[in-house]
Amino acid sequence: MKNLSWFNKTMFFFNIVLAVLTFVAYVLPFLAPKIFPFLSVLTLFLPMMLILNVIYFIYWGIQFKRQVLLSALVLLLGITFINKFYKFSEKNLPEEVSDFTVLSYNVRLFNKFEWSDKETVPVEISDFVKENNPDILCIQEFSNAKEFDYARYQHKYILSKGDKIKTGQAILSKFKIINEGEVVFPNSNNNVIFADIKKGKDTIRVYSIHLQSIKITPDVNEISDDINGIDQQKSQRMFKRMSTAFKEQQLQAEIIMEHKKDCKYPIIICGDMNNSAFSYVYRVIRGDMQDSFEEAGSGFGKTYDFKYYPARIDYIFADKRMQVKNFKNFIEIVDSDHFPIMARLSMVEDKKL
Template sequence: MKKLSGFNKFMYVVNITLAVLTLMGYVLPYLAPKLFPFLSVLTLFLPLFLIINLIFCVYWIIQFKRQFLLSALMFVLGYTFFTQFYKISATHKPVEEEDFTVLSYNVRLFNLFDWIKDENVSENIKRFVEEKQPDIICFQEYSKSADFEFDDYKFRHIVMQGNKIKTGNAIFSKFRIIDQGEIMLPQSDNNVVYADIVKGKDTIRVYSIHLQSINISPDINEKIDENRSKLIFNRISKAFKEQQVQSELIESHMRDFKGRKIICGDMNNSAFSYVYRNVRGDLNDAFVEAGKGFGKTYNYPYYPARIDYILVDEIFEVKQFTTFSQFKNSDHFPIMARLKIVKNK
């Protein structure tokens, strides 16, 4: 460091600080948010840390400085985290008769309160479903306010709650549902529903989950001052603690079911969080298996937030995964996976 210029010494101090924060980001998904609620917020910034580490790596390499090793090490250690954030190429395998598709979509009450200035939002969503024809649909923030029915789906499980405004989770299926239920989330308007769906000779338990929101507005015109920054961090910390309890309830419920599982829904948290790690367990993330790009599922400016997921047991081959980021009829984007049950797994 003695041979560095004054500016490069400053840059290297910043680099070291970034490395420490990156390491903390790697460790935090293994620690319950209740222990470090404020620090858990760092997991939201882990993708940014990885990108800046790459920039630092290039910065030192073009100067032939060995300081590049620090950022290179950080990136190598976190390579598996990077693949959850960005995929270079997608998987798209040939369609077979045994394939089936699963759609997950937070529909934001079908635009009940006109957040989007388009009176055709609910009809747009209906046409989208009719066009894509998924075999199984998991809706979050579902509402019966939309004046239409999904006629192609004879089997359904809908759980609504609330007094004046009723919202909830819904599962629609072209395949027969033989059992269904709900996981009540304590002191929350959110919930989890599940349905046991029969496809051929196989029974699949499908969960539609919607975890505690962090309640941050995506309004880019809203001024972010010091007081609001503190409010945001406190709100995120509180939501992460609530999500921890919710994820542990889901994990316990899934552990009691020994059959094949598919988890769909809005976790309101990143793929680098304790919550995601807890719910995912040993399941495969369909985006990681077959997606492409950032996989952004929440329409938040400047940041590719992936907070909606389709997680599947190892027995399911993920043959295709699509994020419909051009379909802007909610604050979330729909995601869909094409799956196949592989018997020898």
């Protein structure tokens, strides 16, 4: 330290602070949010912290300073987290007759409340689904839209609630649905629906989930202003709201896990988790399942239209009795505040060995 300039000493001080916060964020996925609900907010910013650690690593490295070891250690310990944030190459295995595709999309009520100036949103979403032709379609924030073409799906499970405005979720399938149901969350408008789908000799259970929103603005500038003290009271309210949402999500995740533990079928869980891949909720819901993005995706895997930040909060988890052969996130589709995601899967026994 004594050989460092005053500027480098200041830089290293902030480097240490960043390293400590990053280590804390590494541990948080293994701690229930109800224990440290406020600290759980850090998991949302872990990708940003990883990027800053890379910058520090380069900064010290080009100066041949031993301080580079701190950032090197942080990055080495977090190598598994980096894979959740960014994938350098995708997997696209040859398509076979036995493959099937699952598409998950939070459609934001098909623009029922006109958040977008486009009047053709339901038609454009319908055209997008028609073009990609998924075998199983899971829709969150579903609302009846006469412009959406349901005809291609003979088998449907649609659950809508509400008096004047009915909203909910839908699972649409080209394969027969032999059982269906809802997983209810206490004191929440969010929920999970599931369908047992018969595909050939296999039966697959598909869950479509929509967890409690953490209610943050899509504009990262507003959050930055709050944190910088322009509106300290608003910032405190925001973090309190997020902390409460994390605790609610923990309960919801545990309810999902309790529901699926006795299921004898291979399982697919997809939908809007409203949390990052670095969270306790993600770890609990995923369990030993495969994250389709990690298995076959590329890039940041962005699924939510959060300004300047590649937020990934929508997922398709596949049972280990399946193979993930391809994964896409469609960031060019701007008909909702979420981007649709699709995975191509096959049952393990269908693979050519």
